[in-house]
Amino acid sequence: MAQFGVIGLGRFGARTSLELLDLGHEVIGVDSDEKSVDALAEYLTHAAIADVTDEKALKELSLEECDVVLVAIGEDLQASLLCVLHLKSIGVKEIWAKATSKEHHQILSKLGVKRIIHPEEEMGIRVAQALNYPMVNEYMSLGHNWYCVEIDVNEDLNGKSIEDILPDDLEHFHLLLLKRRDEVTANPSTSVKLEGNETLVIAGSLKALKSMAPKLQ
Amino acid sequence: MAQFGVIGLGRFGARTSLELLDLGHEVIGVDSDEKSVDALAEYLTHAAIADVTDEKALKELSLEECDVVLVAIGEDLQASLLCVLHLKSIGVKEIWAKATSKEHHQILSKLGVKRIIHPEEEMGIRVAQALNYPMVNEYMSLGHNWYCVEIDVNEDLNGKSIEDILPDDLEHFHLLLLKRRDEVTANPSTSVKLEGNETLVIAGSLKALKSMAPKLQ
Numbered sequence: 229m230a231q232f233g234v235i236g237l238g239r240f241g242a243r244t245s246l247e248l249l250d251l252g253h254e255v256i257g258v259d260s261d262e263k264s265v266d267a268l269a270e271y272l273t274h275a276a277i278a279d280v281t282d283e284k285a286l287k288e289l290s291l292e293e294c295d296v297v298l299v300a301i302g303e304d305l306q307a308s309l310l311c312v313l314h315l316k317s318i319g320v321k322e323i324w325a326k327a328t329s330k331e332h333h334q335i336l337s338k339l340g341v342k343r344i345i346h347p348e349e350e351m352g353i354r355v356a357q358a359l360n361y362p363m364v365n366e367y368m369s370l371g372h373n374w375y376c377v378e379i380d381v382n383e384d385l386n387g388k389s390i391e392d393i394l395p396d397d398l399e400h401f402h403l404l405l406l407k408r409r410d411e412v413t414a415n416p417s418t419s420v421k422l423e424g425n426e427t428l429v430i431a432g433s434l435k436a437l438k439s440m441a442p443k444l445q
Numbered sequence: 446m447a448q449f450g451v452i453g454l455g456r457f458g459a460r461t462s463l464e465l466l467d468l469g470h471e472v473i474g475v476d477s478d479e480k481s482v483d484a485l486a487e488y489l490t491h492a493a494i495a496d497v498t499d500e501k502a503l504k505e506l507s508l509e510e511c512d513v514v515l516v517a518i519g520e521d522l523q524a525s526l527l528c529v530l531h532l533k534s535i536g537v538k539e540i541w542a543k544a545t546s547k548e549h550h551q552i553l554s555k556l557g558v559k560r561i562i563h564p565e566e567e568m569g570i571r572v573a574q575a576l577n578y579p580m581v582n583e584y585m586s587l588g589h590n591w592y593c594v595e596i597d598v599n600e601d602l603n604g605k606s607i608e609d610i611l612p613d614d615l616e617h618f619h620l621l622l623l624k625r626r627d628e629v630t631a632n633p634s635t636s637v638k639l640e641g642n643e644t645l646v647i648a649g650s651l652k653a654l655k656s657m658a659p660k661l662q
């Protein structure tokens with residue numbers, strides 16, 4: 229159980245706060261807009277209405293006790309940067325921040341912000357990947373152009389096994405998990421006959437996955 | 446190679462467009478703001494400056510030839526909804542859209558939008574998870590409270606094997622991949638001695654992962 233500070237309770241800051249609270253952590257939420265604070269006041273461990281460009285106001289919030297403080301102010305570049313500078317002089321242990329441009333990112337980076345987030349760009353990449361690979365439910369990059377993907381098996385493949393469907397690809401991927409309704413089987417045999425209602429979790433090189441995915445659909 | 450339409454070239458729409466172009470697809474990009482279109486004009490397959498609330502203007506863009514059209518207009522609720530309605534009457538095959546509130550989401554859903562995206566909220570959840578599990582580099586939900594996670598092994602564990610470190614957890618997780626510099630080993634033996642520079646990809650129930658992760662750090 230840790231303590232986090234979230235400054236800026238717009239959609240991004242608010243959702244991060246609520247999720248952290250759900251995960252059992254303490255969250256101090258701060259925003260200059262009363263309505264934004266009121267919306268979350270009953271959930272937050274501490275809620276404060278404050279203009280964070282005002283160092284005095286920020287000092288009173290005991291944010292140096294937080295493990296990490298997230299600055300989720302996007303539009304107002306000056307408020308974001310001034311807030312980060314104040315947090316550093318207060319002695320906050322670790323700062324994460326949202327950035328709205330490449331230049332904003334570079335400045336935050338030079339100010340020692342540990343992790344910089346671009347919500348819209350990062351989701352843009354995920355959405356493009358989802359449009360590009362409609363058969364992939366979920367994916368995770370493993371580095372070295374390897375990916376872990378979750379694919380639904382086409383019902384027409386009922387009665388066939390992975391070996392039948394993908395005889396030439398077998399050495400190029402690893403069938404990690406087979407999910408069928410509520411059962412999860414790890415390292416399933418590729419000779420198991422599918423029922424057509426499975427979801428497969430496969431790790432392989434991008435090249436191998438691209439060649440296999442259409443055959444499973 | 447597919448064809449996509451992206452309406453609204455703010456940070457989210459612009460990044461989705463660039464990523465789709467990188468992935469080899471054709472992208473028609475539309476925005477009423479000339480600067481936004483100019484920024485991407487040299488990359489887009491077709492670029493159009495148009496107010497998409499104007500059905501006549503939208504009709505001239507041949508968007509019905511797209512596999513999917515993404516409406517990436519956030520702030521202007523009316524523009525977003527009117528655009529979706531026009532796209533439907535134009536006969537666009539599939540529509541995805543960004544939503545900025547729960548109500549916006551509900552309306553889009555009733556209008557038959559296939560996939561609705563909340564960039565700020567979805568990133569808020571990811572950031573909260575990253576703050577919650579600082580040892581996890583990447584993760585993917587597998588459903589049924591199972592996750593696939595990538596964790597860096599602590600260098601102090603040099604010379605120990607997974608069996609040594611996690612004797613009681615062995616049946617509750619599956620060691621899927623072991624990455625060491627450029628080598629990726631699938632289904633590695635849990636008796637292999639670690640060097641302390643590995644990254645492990647593990648699938649397991651949330652409960653099992655929560656108990657194991659600290660022991661690997």
Ligand SMILES: Nc1ncnc2c1ncn2[C@@H]1O[C@H](COP(=O)(O)OP(=O)(O)OP(=O)(O)O)[C@@H](O)[C@H]1O
Nearest residue numbers: 236237238239240259260261279280301302303307
């Ligand atoms: N100086 C400040 N002090 C405190 N809070 C601030 C300050 N400036 C902005 N905020 C708050 O930060 C929050 C996020 O602001 P921002 O301008 O990034 O909105 P946004 O980009 O629409 O947010 P989101 O995309 O997360 O919904 C707002 O609720 C705003 O009131």
Ligand SMILES: Nc1ncnc2c1ncn2[C@@H]1O[C@H](COP(=O)(O)OP(=O)(O)OP(=O)(O)O)[C@@H](O)[C@H]1O
Nearest residue numbers: 453454455456457476477478496497518519520524
């Ligand atoms: N009627 C319209 N016709 C065409 N484009 C529009 C229309 N209304 C808004 N847009 C464009 O949609 C884009 C995204 O608008 P939005 O108000 O969502 O900005 P935003 O939320 O800051 O975007 P992002 O978060 O993606 O950066 C803008 O570039 C804007 O010019």
